[in-house]
Amino acid sequence: MTQSYQTLDIRSSPHLSSGTSVDTIMFNVALALLPVTCFAVYAFGLAALMTLATAVAACVITELVLCRLTGKSVTIGDWSVTVTGLLYGMTLPPALPLWMVAAGGVIAVGLGKFLFGGLGFNVFNPALVGRAVLQAAFPVAMTSWPAMPTDRFTSVPASTLTLPFAEPAYDTLSGATPLTSWKFDSALTETSDLLFGSVSGSTGETCALLILIGGVYLVIRRMMSWRIPIAILLTVGLFSTVLNLADPSRYAGPLFMLFSGGLMLGAVFMATDMVASPMTHAGCWLYGVLIGALVMLIRVWGGLPEGVMYAILLGNAVSPHIDYWIRPRVYGTRDGGNRRE
Amino acid sequence: MYRAVVGVGVACALVIVLVYEITRPIIERKRSELRERAVMQVLPGARSSAAFRLTDEGRFESTSSDDEADNLVFAGFDESGSLVGLAIEASGMGYQDTIRLLYGYSFDAEAIIGIRVLDSRETPGLGDLIESDAQFLRNFEKLDVRLTDGGDALLHPIEFVKPGQKSEPWQIDGISGATISSQATADMLRDSAGWWIPRVRPRKADFQTTQGEQ
Amino acid sequence: MATDAKKAQPNDSDEVTKGLWQQNPILVQALGMCPVLAVSNTARNALAMGLATGFVLLASNVTVSTIRHFVPKQVRIVTFILVIATLVTVVDYLIQAISLELHKALGAFISLIVVNCLILGRAEAFASKNNLRRSFLDGLGMGIGFCWVLLCLGSVRELFGYGSLFGVRLFGQHFQEWVVMILPAGGFFVLAGWLLLFNWIGQLRSRRQSLEEVI
Amino acid sequence: MSETSLWSIFVNACLINNFVLVYFLGICPFLGVSEKMPTATRMGAAVTFVMLVSSVCAYGIQALLVAIDAPYLKLISFIAVIASTVQLVEMFIKKMSPVLFRALGIFLPLITTNCAILGLALFQTNRGYGFAQSIAYALGAGVGFTLALVLMAGLREKLELAKTPDIVKGTAMALILAGLLSMCFMGFAGLSK
């Protein structure tokens, strides 16, 4: 008994911890994305599988190599880069040439995360940085949606296997995603199709229902802020309801707006990336409303059919300001405590 | 103290004027060559061109080619000196910034017979297809801009349709993937032609009288 | 003449080389960044802009150094701006006379050489305090330093953005262009990339130096 | 033919073709004065102000130059008149409102000979904007500049405590952020139809 006394830990309080840790959070996000991943593979076949696998591999390997090169301890064990890779892959068209997927993955982690100092310091969502650079670099390939034939589980579209640095060739283009057909042909898609994912679109965005289920799981496990997605979805819903009431022939209704495009995936999994979003609850509301408004602005009045990515990136850029202005008032002070200037 | 500034100022002014005077003829020659080339491109068959200004009375009178007014049209003439058509400028907001283009109007065909983009900042590979996409440019081989019987508006205002859906001679087939830029081109042409054609058509004679002068 | 001067006086060669590396106007001083980014989308534009800027820089350094004794302190800046504006106007017309297309590609950025911080900066900080020869060498060094970085930038952007270099297609028919390189964002990224490389080399050097010192 | 609406000119100058992020004008102050949010805001205000002043000046000069047919004096007179007007306004502000002067004053000399200001003057004349259009353009450019500057400052401040690799510190980081912001602003394309 005396012996055991000698090995007493001396640590300072608190001697309790909530038990959550970064790696469990990230692992659970990956878990929540699993149904969406499976659905993507079901809907788009081998091409989606290869896209997602390449995306994750490119991100993980980039992180590994960069850590090694700079002599940092390797950080792939915290799952965060896996989440980044998975989400990045989900925002890409399923038949994107794999070399582009890989290039974007390197950019996502290298430019979007590592140069800023790694986990916790990426001021922009790395997955979306990867996508944004790809969209700017290869606007044609990023907006080509090949048809998904029944033999999708046994063969891949020609574009997927394009040689590095070569221009992809597409065999059959299915044409439009729901948003494109709405924007340029004023054609609406059935809400049930949007919910259950029987539409064309980016790899992981098509099944709104599974995305929501993943989100609810994370909210229940308290690993995700519910305020951000709710604020975004409410803003988009209200905004589109008002427009739709004003002129139903020009503006689509809220159900279409909410469930089409990357909004669900973006609102639930990407705007909620804690690193690049505000820290306070009030800040999260404001951030969500801002993103929702930007999405509507770009979708309705902008040149692009979809604006979720840009809206989230802009939200990321504004979030330091939100954190600066929405500082809670420090207890016992009148004006929110000390402030610069 | 101000003597120095004034001295330097005078010297500077001298240098500027000197260089300006030396380079002006060269620059002007190049400019008109450039314009000539553009006019010839939108008016196949033309070999020379001349500038005309719309006067307040609605007539067209010959003017020097470095006139900077914005109510200019350019007449193109073939080898024999007869009028091929008019080259007219149009501009409008594209995807990224204002697009300026020149289009050729043929009196005989009552159609637009060629366009050329003068200035655009559209995305390379997408928006800039309006300059190079063969399919798209085929729209302008003979784009119907007939006037109504009253002669004060286009009989069929130019229409923009989805790629591959052109069925009438006054329709423009869009470019897939660059809907916005191609639609902007169509809108620009519709507005510009709707304004200019009713004004130039009745005054075809104004352009022929000066054909020898160029 | 520069090479002669170099041989004659080691100091002179330092005057030139400092602009190339240690005090490179773009990489180190971050001056005159606007034209650097704006017209570096092809190697040709970059070179033209570099030469134009370099010319104005050299000429303004020389002029300013020559007149530095006649110009009273209070009106120094005004006079310098006057001189620079004149030089730029001259260059503007010369370029138009050489090629209108080039002039169009460079756009307003030729006129904007007037306000390029680099030129006024060198006039004020160097040429107004040094003799003709040193000012000339300084202008030369800075001009070349400006040019080569601009050229590097333009080459990379053209290479990826158009698959060509000085208009010569290098990768054949099926090359997929990286449009982003020609877009504004690409300008920022590529310059950042060169800067990273530059900093990295600097870091390696200083590390080696300190290592040598230790030994 | 410049019938473009004032609103669309404003949106175009502010968001779609943002002076700093798309046209690359005023990069030097953008890189130099974007480290602290309050400074950035004031710098933005100062730039907007000077842009308005120089837009008015440029409009007047251009009218005059067209009248006397001396296009070759454009550059030299723009720069001279803008610089001296700003100087005058600066003295005026100093007298009238020392508070405002303290807030904006230190930036004014920095800005006067800045390419965003001259660029604004040149672009508005090249596009043949009328008086009201010029003001809308200047306002849009100024607000856009401020927006870019302030967003940049927020990001840089957030990154102040980040464990960025050494070679990324300073200008390189600023350029990367600028590139990303520029990419964000691509989302606004097509807004001003």
Next chain:
Amino acid sequence: MKILGAQSFAHGIHPPESKDDTCTQPIRQFPFAPVLAVPLVQHLGKPAIPVVREGQEVTRGQCLAQPDGFLSVAMHAPATGVIRRIGLIPSISGKMVPGFFLEPFPASTQEILEGTACDPDSASPEEIIAAIQSAGVVGLGGAAFPTHAKLRIPEGKSVDTVVINGAECEPYLTTDHRVMVENAADVVVGIRYLRRAAGASQAIVGIEANKPDAAAAIRAAIPDGAPITVEVLPVKYPQGAEKMLITALLGREIPSGGLPLDVGALCFNVASTSEIGRLLPHGAGLQERVITIGGPAVKNKGNYRIPIGTPLRFVLETVGIQDDIACVFLGGPMMGQAVSTLDIPITKGTTGVIALTRRETKGLAEPKQYPCIRCGYCVEACPIFLNPSQLGLLAEQQQYEKMAEEFNLMDCFECGCCTFVCPSHIPLVQHFRVSKAAVRKMRQTA
């Protein structure tokens, strides 16, 4: 601050309570150790001055040392015995402090020596203050600040409410709970003294909702018409911090850098209050206190009335411990200090002795630390509304000045909520303790 009718403060956390093992067991008297070590300073303030010699025989409750000035309290003999030695005693901070080594007489009946009584209804405030000081009562909530010192109200201030802190928000601890259940009458008497001394018109006892029996006991003990109310508060840490408690009960915010006095309130722990009510009517001195001995590594968990000066080793050996004991700390798990040696004695400030086994500490011992992911959990936990994330980043770069000037470091009261919730396992409050000390030092030298 009353939102939706629930009386509470904003933010805070909900750690597992772990109180079930001890909260129903009655308080038991603890045996005397062979030697008791009574330090001269067990409170915040100056050490007391000994009034007994080495070798002198003393009676339980006899005064051993007199207060030295106002910010000091008397010490009393925890047992009838002999002063073996006056020497140095190890303390929890690692420093050695002077004190008495007292050897109880095993045969003694351990009668408590009584002195001049102080009547709660006729004594003047000054008399009550003096009585509390000579009874040696200090804050038993953990801080051990001399209770009488709080009661001296400076010129120009007044107190309308005495707040009695029965929140006991720390996990594991149930001392206050048991004291309220078993000694409710003493608590009410104590409130009489305190109210009179402070000149307060009312008293409020704040009790967390997980102790309904305590609330009922106190309510039952309050005589009809007495201006004493019992308020039941939501269970939330740190409900018991006086700032939070006063905000919850009175809706008043104590200004930054200020005291409850600044908002017309005084806050006392229930155990302190109960001791006042127990000792003052008899003129006795504080020689023992109720302590929770708990935690998974303890076999005989419970609340014990333990003589001051009982060595920790004797305490643990008496209750019995598991073999794989890994960590012992005094106080609750959120704020308590871990001990490195078991030779230190129980003092007036000890609220609990909690022992954990390897199993509980495995995750805590060397948790993998990640960079701050800006999840904002800490921001939403901090009851003072600070930004622990930003403070943590600044602390790592030792920018203490900036932390204090721009981010209100000095308002942090070290509750540890931020560290508790941080998924990156950043030792936030630990950083802040260091930073605050550094700032204090800088300000002193400046």
